[in-house]
Amino acid sequence: MKPNIGIINSMVRITAGLSMLTLLTIRANKTREVHPMLVVLASMKVAEGIVRYCPLTAAFEEMAEETDGIEQGWQQNLNQFSS
Template structure:
């Protein structure tokens, strides 16, 4: 996977991800909540995107001339090579 987001974007995603994880951890320590689990999942996803500097949504939305025009977006997600 080639990085497709900038360093600034990666730092913003890391900050937002750790903030969401901290919020959800604090909320889960008080009571069991479905929204806290959702925030934890989204936060973990943002931390992973910031760490790898790769966002699958950005990859799907950008146009690349070197790709096969018959390839669908779902095939790119399943096989990102």
């Protein structure tokens, strides 16, 4: 598993994740209502920044990767059906 996000992106993710966790902690102290999924998402952002690996970015990069070297576009697909 090699890093797939840059240094700046990782710093932004760590900052955003810690900010979200701080706000969720403040909200939990005031209202006693915080959805656990929000805490999980915030902590995932912190973890992604520390490890410098994002699974969603890896999935999008894998889907966008060309395997045969031929660029497939919408125009090529439409021309195949018009014949």
